[in-house]
Amino acid sequence: MxxxxxxxxxxxxxxxxxxxxxxxxxxxxxxxxxxxxxxxxxxxxxxxxxxxxxxxxxxxxxxxxxxxxxxxxxxxxxxxxxxxxxxxxxxxxxxxxxxxxxxxxxxxxxxxxxxxxxxxxxxxxxxxxxxxxxxxxxxxxxxxxxxxxxxxxxxxxxxxxxxxxxxxxxESELLEFVLASTGENVENDVSSAQAVMSYSAIEVQELDNWQQxxxxxxxxxxxxxxxxxxxxxxxxxxxVVREENVAFKLWRGSAIAAGLVVVMIFANQFVTLHKLEQQQTALESEIKQVYKTVFKPKKMRLNTRLVKKQMQNRLNDLRGGGDNTGFLMMLGQLTPTFKLSPAIKPISVRFDTKQGALRLQASATDFQAFDKFKSSLSTQFSVEQGTLSQRNGRVQGTLDIKGKK
The missing domain is CATH 3.30.420.380 (Nucleotidyltransferase; domain 5)
Known part of the structure; x- marks a missing residue:
């Protein structure tokens, strides 16, 4: 500066x-x-x-x-x-x-x-x-x-x-006295005749050893x-601890902390990836085992891609071949109605692929809740309601649901 x-x-x-x-x-x-x-x-x-x-x-x-x-x-x-x-x-x-x-x-x-x-x-x-x-x-x-x-x-x-x-x-008024006592100070090894250069005007005449x-x-x-x-x-x-030193220490601490975080993230990602690979291996093994149990293939050595293809075909069958009366399609259409009817709690669901019909066994808080739920479904589906009964303070019954023709 x-x-x-x-x-x-x-x-x-x-x-x-x-x-x-x-x-x-x-x-x-x-x-x-x-x-x-x-x-x-x-x-x-x-x-x-x-x-x-x-x-x-x-x-x-x-x-x-x-x-x-x-x-x-x-x-x-x-x-x-x-x-x-x-x-x-x-x-x-x-x-x-x-x-x-x-x-x-x-x-x-x-x-x-x-x-x-x-x-x-x-x-x-x-x-x-x-x-x-x-x-x-x-x-x-x-x-x-x-x-x-x-x-x-x-x-x-x-x-x-x-x-x-x-x-x-x-103090100005003590100048002569202090200088006299200082002149006798052995520690400083000076005398009253010590020359003094004054950068102010000298007004005390007795200071003979002073120079203007x-x-x-x-x-x-x-x-x-x-x-x-x-x-x-x-x-x-x-x-004094300079601000730049403090800032550097703070920055250094932050950099070290950031480095540790990055290392921890990579370590965590590595562990997660390893776990996912293990889970994938276990899942593929489980899929193959289910496939063997359901389809009983002649070949004992199964290709994962073949297993997935066969399972996808089976899933398409469950969907009803892409028809809007398919099981998954129907569940998707029912979801909004369930959200609007919190009083209805599903107990079991069965789907008849040939008939394209879904039988829902559910419970409700009262009879009116069932009627309201049925009315909501009737706008999209044909609904037949079975006998309703009351158990443990809740109403139970079945609904047969089909797509409208």
Missing amino acids: SEQLVVRLGSESRQAIHWLVWSTAEREIIASGILASAEHLIELKSHAGGRAVIALLPSCDITFKDVELPGRSNKQLLNALPYMLEQELSSDIDKLHFSVLDKVANTVSVAIVAHEKMQLWQSWLADAELICEQYIPDALALPYSENHWSAIELDGQWLIRQTPTQGLCI GHIEFPMKLCAEGAIASRYNLLQGQYK
Whole structure:
């Protein structure tokens, strides 16, 4: 992306929030402004569309440490960093988030911030629907030089970068006091004479070791440094899971599932086909056995095609040679009437091929149901009704049905 939205968050929600949209291609400011508080972050949603969002965190809430490891850094040693620093920290290490900024030989540079703060900043951005994938200490967004510290004033605070991985955020009125105490800090091995390059106008005359650099717009200077920075406090439990990775995992899972389904379908089809072949073999054997029993052929070795032909001829005989008085034809014509007469339940059916007549023995809920059924059949057939009797609460009787001539 050639344009980025850089947002400097505060320590508390009531503090002002500075923001800037920077174009790396044009090297110019697209838009910038100041929000009254974190509640107004939602106003940046329109500026974030299609742009990467970088959050600058107040360095006053971050502790920077350099740790000498007993051997070459590995995952186990890095996981042990909180316990190695436990004696130097005033807070419970379980309440702190540790981020590795850099590793040089056996020295590891670490940024430490409270989980409470990390979660607070995340909640602000989430409420504003801003997707941010990089958290950078604001002091580390300033230019770095081996010859001097870098400093700039932003909203009543001085940001100072001391080393590649260490910096300060000092209230303006406390600047002289903090620098004096920092000069006596053995750990940093610096003195009060440490040269400082200021990118803001120097108003404190007592800072003799400060040099006036080119005056810069604070958020522009910080934005350029942040965009070029590789530091990111979103590590461990805060590590960003990119949407494309999630999509790939979902797609991969779906592809595997689809593959398994295809395999299962083919396996099921194979099993079904095998069963059908077995059923076909058993059915052909049964057909041949029935054919032998009914037709008693002279040849013991039967051809399946011959058996089917003989059975078809027999079926044609049952149909009455294609005449509309044939058994199957008549059953087909009776079906609609049965559907319209649910009170009638067939008990047995006999068909006289020579007479072309069907004798139906059935039961009904009452005598009227029989009369109604007979009347319905009379429109297509000649119907003779036998004696009706009543058994077990139902009426039984026979009907002789013939096609009309």
